[in-house]
Amino acid sequence: MDSERNCGCVAALENVKNPIKVAREVMETPHILIAGEGANEFAKSRGFQHFNPRTERATKAWEKVKERLKKRDLPDWAKKWEDYEPVDTVGVAAMDSKGRFATTNSTGGTTFMLNGRIGDTPVIGAGLYAAEKGAVSATGVGEEIVRIVLSKWVYDRIAEGLHPQDACDSSLKFFEKEMPTGIIAVSEDGYGVSCNTKMAWWAREG
Ligand code: GLY
Numbered sequence: 001m002d003s004e005r006n007c008g009c010v011a012a013l014e015n016v017k018n019p020i021k022v023a024r025e026v027m028e029t030p031h032i033l034i035a036g037e038g039a040n041e042f043a044k045s046r047g048f049q050h051f052n053p054r055t056e057r058a059t060k061a062w063e064k065v066k067e068r069l070k071k072r073d074l075p076d077w078a079k080k081w082e083d084y085e086p087v088d089t090v091g092v093a094a095m096d097s098k099g100r101f102a103t104t105n106s107t108g109g110t111t112f113m114l115n116g117r118i119g120d121t122p123v124i125g126a127g128l129y130a131a132e133k134g135a136v137s138a139t140g141v142g143e144e145i146v147r148i149v150l151s152k153w154v155y156d157r158i159a160e161g162l163h164p165q166d167a168c169d170s171s172l173k174f175f176e177k178e179m180p181t182g183i184i185a186v187s188e189d190g191y192g193v194s195c196n197t198k199m200a201w202w203a204r205e206g
Contacts (some may be wrong), residue, residue, distance in 0.1 A: 091137030120145035140181035164192030
């Protein structure tokens with residue numbers, strides 16, 4: 001998503017090396033979000049080659065989940081997030097030399113999740129938001145982030161004049177302390193990063 005509110009998202013996409021590049025292609029269509037088989041076909045039609053993204057670490061995590069399923073050791077949905085194992089999300093919020101903003105993100109989702117589950121990452125306003133005053137990218141337990149519409153909430157605080165750091169910090173009040181949540185944001189005033197769990201972040205000017 002960018003300052004002009006141009007959006008492009010894909011969800012439940014398979015066997016593509018760079019899903020963000022496919023999302024960028026969606027931005028060139030009249031649509032905002034394409035999912036599942038349609039997204040796979042769209043990627044193919046735009047020349048994206050078949051790529052198996054499964055790493056050794058992901059394979060091990062998958063084996064672990066399969067073992068649990070065999071034993072009927074199922075997650076307790078009532079506990080919402082305690083049984084979640086995030087499968088890594090990357091996010092970017094950027095401003096260029098002309099003061100234009102853009103944001104993007106990408107994720108493998110979480111385990112356990114039902115087939116077809118889509119979290120916050122490709123949901124405009126939840127996992128990401130950008131407009132004329134700044135850009136925001138968030139991650140954590142997708143369902144909880146969607147409920148709050150977290151990235152838009154942080155953006156709105158920035159648009160009201162809050163520094164991105166204060167906007168990010170104050171957004172953590174929506175989440176239980178142990179619930180892994182991370183958020184980055186940028187505006188003309190600078191950037192902000194907040195998390196209540198161990199997440200890596202990196203900022204660069206220039
Ligand atoms: N934040 C990643 C997800 O819940 O899918």
